[in-house]
Amino acid sequence: MDAGGLLFVMMRPSAPLIEEFNEWYDTEHLLDRMSAPGFLSGSRFQSVSGEQPGFLTLYDLESVDVLDTPEYHRLSRENFTPWTRRLMRRIPRARILAEQVHPVGEPLEPTPFLTLLRFSGTRDIQADLVAGLVRAFEGRGGVRQLRVFAEKKQDGGVDHLALVGSSVRVAHLAVEDTIRAPIRHLRLVEEFVPHLFGTTWERWI
Known part of the structure; x- marks a missing residue:
């Protein structure tokens, strides 16, 4: 099975x-x-933590190479629509392309809550990090899915993202003792709920 992106x-x-x-x-x-060919799913979320509302989109890809195809290039950058170009200039964004490392090839499962954990500088400890996240x-109450992704940086480093789908909010769980040493690489924890078409983030407050 392909790793997926x-x-x-x-x-x-x-x-x-x-x-x-x-x-x-x-x-x-x-x-x-x-x-675009190779885009398997696109799911939108909105944050329920943090001071400023964040909107997250996750695109499951056949592979990380999908963004190098001519079909995708026809949708990007100089080919942006006028609406896209205008909003892109006004809205801060973070964009990450990563390969799925656990479990290989498993697609996103819809859940009421999604918790994001971002780790930096974890190139040499991937196995320990994944084991700690597992x-x-x-097996924790309410947790339905754990997916882990590796982002290869231009400088040769690797960061990791963990996405935890659950039926209850889990960001409050004490995980330092179970993740162990890799916890020192944790840089961000943020919680999300699925975005409903035509709604804004205040719907969830």
């Missing part, structure tokens, strides 16, 4: 732009991306 896009629009941002993403941008989450 993940395109992770986080955007944090200012309050005046949230309504237009969601309309653009729901009616144009997501559909454009899903028209101990911390798999």
Whole structure:
């Protein structure tokens, strides 16, 4: 089974732009991306933690090479639509392309909550990190899915993302003792719920 890839896009629009941002993403941008070969699914989420609302999109890919295809290039950068170009200039974003390392090839399972954990500088400790995340989450009450991804950096380093799907909020769990030494590489924990078409983040507060 192929490892599969993940395109992770986080955007944090200012309050005046949230309504237009969601309309653009729901009616144009997501559909454009899903028209490209190799895009298997596109799922939107909105944060329920943090001071500024964040909107996360996860695209499951056949492989990390999907973004190098001519079909995808026809949708990107100089080929952005005017609406995309205007909003991209105004909204901060983080974009990560990563390979799935645990479990290989398993697609996203819909769940009421999604917890993101981001680790940096973990190139040489992937096996220990994955083992620690498995101990911390798999089999815990309410946890339905754990997926781990490796992002290869231009400088040769590797960061990791863990996505925990659950029926209850799990970010509060004490995981330091179970993840053990790799916990010192943890840089971000954020919680999300699925984005519902036509809604804004206040729906969940």
